[in-house]
Every structure is written in structure tokens, then in C-alpha cells.
Amino acid sequence: MLDIQTLRNDIQGAAKRLESRKFSLDVAFFQGLEAERKTVQTRTQELQARRNAASKAIGMKKAKGEDASDILAEVASLGDELKENEARLDEIQGKLQAFLLSIPNFPHDSVPFGQSEADNVEVRRWGQPKHRDFEVKDHVALGEGLSMLDFETAVKISGARFSLMKGEIARLHRALGQFMLDLHTSEHGYVEVYVPYMVNAESLRGTGQLPKFEEDLFSVSNGYYLIPTAEVPVTNIVRDEILSPESLPIKYVAHTPCFRSEAGSYGRDVRGMIRQHQFDKVELVQIVHPEKSYEALDSLLGHAEEVLRRLDLPYRVVSLCSGDMGFSAAKTYDIEVWLPAQKAYREISSCSNFEAFQARRMQARYKTESGRNELVHTLNGSGLAVGRTLVAILENNQEADGSVIIPEVLRPYMGGMEKIA
């Protein structure tokens, strides 16, 4: 959520900044609503003040045993107008709030301008795709060849966009989650957290999934939603909190399943494990001092990259352009891993600085030295998407005979095994 003050002060400037992300701000609507709000709020508060003063006077008179019927009659006439104004003010505030909740974040000045994925800017590459003198298989062919990936059965059990892993691939998947958690906790300074996989609507509003993106979520009974990412429960740890400045930065890492309905993505990546209704992800979250959030973004990105380096998987980092960034982000780097079967780099992590956008929705603040409450900045990034990392290992480490070499760092988690065959 943007600060309503910035809209009040410079609505045209705001509209301009949002244009770059293909959002057109309804300036006239806002100005009209604000003008109305001002009149109605001023009038309402004036009436409330009069009523309060009169009621107080009645109380004082009654306490002295005097008759108060004259004031009583006077205040009675306020009732209707006050009620009407209060109701109108409520309605206007509600509309204003809904309007604010529907506006995406401002892109940071360093974000490249562009319309789509095609305009994202490559920042760096790491590693070399291996040269192969055999026909590379995709992970589906490899996994089915090993009888360790079984999409047909997954369809029977649940439906499309679910997967079933068995044997060493299931174990490799587990090993990956363990390895990532261990790396981030023991070397990158994150505190491991275990969080609920079902959350309430307030949490989703806090991180920005609601109210606009309900169709991407799975909801269950009792008003709960399955988490689309650990970002939601983890970031909301600080919702409605006033943190002490010494407690910053807060760095959390969580390994959770993620559930996405992916409405509107029909036809994309239908084959294999790339786009699933359920997938595992290790998520990095940082809650930081507002002046340090871009430093923090660089370090968080580095933490995610380190996973790929240790696994020896070639990747590149791209800076998302204004038109391709998510709703809540001020700046986002994607990490894309090389998938030889697709002969392309594919997203495996997304690292974003949300600045105060989520913090404002969540009322997540810290107390400054001077005792003022200021919004924190929030960041998160995948470190990494476990399913896609598994896909990358299968495809990058395959041998001509369809076996897969296990990355060295994972072997301790695999009982010393070197190869899946």
C-alpha cells in the first residue's frame, strides 16, 4: 500500500510513476473521493465534539442533581445529522481503503523501464552450460526412465499439475530442502522458522496477495487459505508489531510447500514439474531498517545465488523491468537456472525489496532513536524453489545412459550416493 499522503501531495507524480508498470491511476476518482472525505470528516468530527461536550455537561448536571433536559433537547437534534455523516464517512473511508489496496508499489528508480519479460535486463551470468554430445532428455523423460517420477499416478490421485516422486528422486528432493536450510542457517545468518501452511485473509492482505489476486489462491473452509509462498506466514510474523531498532535486521528462513491455483496460466509449462499446484520452496525473508533495504536485497540475492553455485548449476541474474514486476515489489531480481532440455534459462528464484509497501499494510514498525514509530522495509526471495532445482539437477547432471550425477554437496544427505541410476 502506498502512503495516502504521497497521493494527496502529488497525485500526478504518483500516476506517472505507476504508468511505467502499466497501471493507470484513476486520478479524478481519488481527488473526488478525497474532497468528499475532507468535508464529511470535518463535519462529522465537529458534530462528535459537540455531542461529547453536551453529554459531558449532562453528566455533570446530573451528578449535582440538577435538571438537564434543556441540553438533552439540544443534543437530540444532532443525532440524525451525526448518524448520517458517520455512515457516509465510513463508506468513503472504505472506498478510499479499497482504492489504496488496489494500487501497486512504485518501482525503484533503478528499475529498468519496459513492458514485458523481454525487457528484463541481464545483470550477470555464472557457470557454463555443459557441452553434451548426446541428445539431452528433459526431466520428465529422465524421471520416468528411472521410474522415479510418475505423473500419471499423480493425475489419478489428484489431477493435473501435481507430481509423484519416488525412491532416490524423492530423497534428492528432500536432500535439497535440507541442504538449503542448512546453508542459510549456518552460513548466512537466518533463523529457521516453521510456520502454518494455512493462513487467514488478513495475512494475505498484509503481503499483498489479497484483495486483488484471490483467484491465484486455494481457499479451504473456515476462511483459511493455503499459502502460495512462505512469504505470507513468515513476513506476517511482524504484522502489528513495533520492533526495537536493535532487533533489526530480522532474517528468517522457512521450508514449506506452496499452493497455487495458477489460474490464467493454462497451457504454459503443462509438461513436468515446472508449474505445479503444489511445490516446495525454501524462502528467505528479511525485515530491515528502511535505509538498509537495498543493501539487504543485494545480500539476499547473493544468498540465493550461493545455493546454485554450491550445486554447480549455471544461472543468470536478471533485473525485472517495470512492466514485469509483481504488484508489491519496488525492485525484483530473478535468478534463472539453465535448463538444457529447454535450451533456456528459467526462473528458479525471485528476490524482491518491497520497501514499506507490505509494512504499511501490516503496520509493521520499529521505534526510532527519537521514539517515533517508523515502518520497516520487508524483503524476500526464494532460496530456492526446490522442485525446479530438482529439475535443474536432473537435466544438467544427466548422463548419456539416463543416469544422474548427484551434486557433491548433496551426497552427505544421500547416504554418500554419487549417482541415481
Added chain:
RNA sequence: GGAGAGGUGGCAGAGUGGUCGAAUGUACCUGACUCGAAAUCAGGCGUAGGCGCAAGUCUACCGAGGGUUCGAAUCCCUCCCUCUCCGCCA
């Protein structure tokens, strides 16, 4: 799931229709005393928002939402949460 108790400021805790945004204690900040500290004394000390150049002033908030009333922390309704006992359960 059944029965009971309860949710008030950072914490503890009073307040059951009127001058209550809320006593008191404690924590914290400032000042005095002190060479310094402790103790003591004085003052300050919640959050969000409106109007205003500012000083300031007004409004809302006592788990959440509605209602009754001139007036609600206090009465009524719905929901949420916590605790105790019983049952069930990984």
C-alpha cells in the same frame, strides 16, 4: 467435541452507564539531590487519523464487529482468542 472462567496501556491490575484515554503499581525517559550510583522527589511516558504555517486542537480506539443510549471499558447480540477440567487424537 462437552463444561466453566476470562480478554483493559510495555507488564501487573482497578474500573459494571456520566467530568474515563482510563486509578494505582511497575518498567522506561528527563530533571533535582549525589563525586558517581542506588534510594528519594518532580515531570513525562499508548496507537491511528483530521484540521492548522505553527502553537495547538479535535476525532477514534479498553479482543473484533454490530446494537441500545444524549452518553458505553461498563448493558445486549454475533464472532475470535486465551486459560482450567473432561473426552478424542498424531
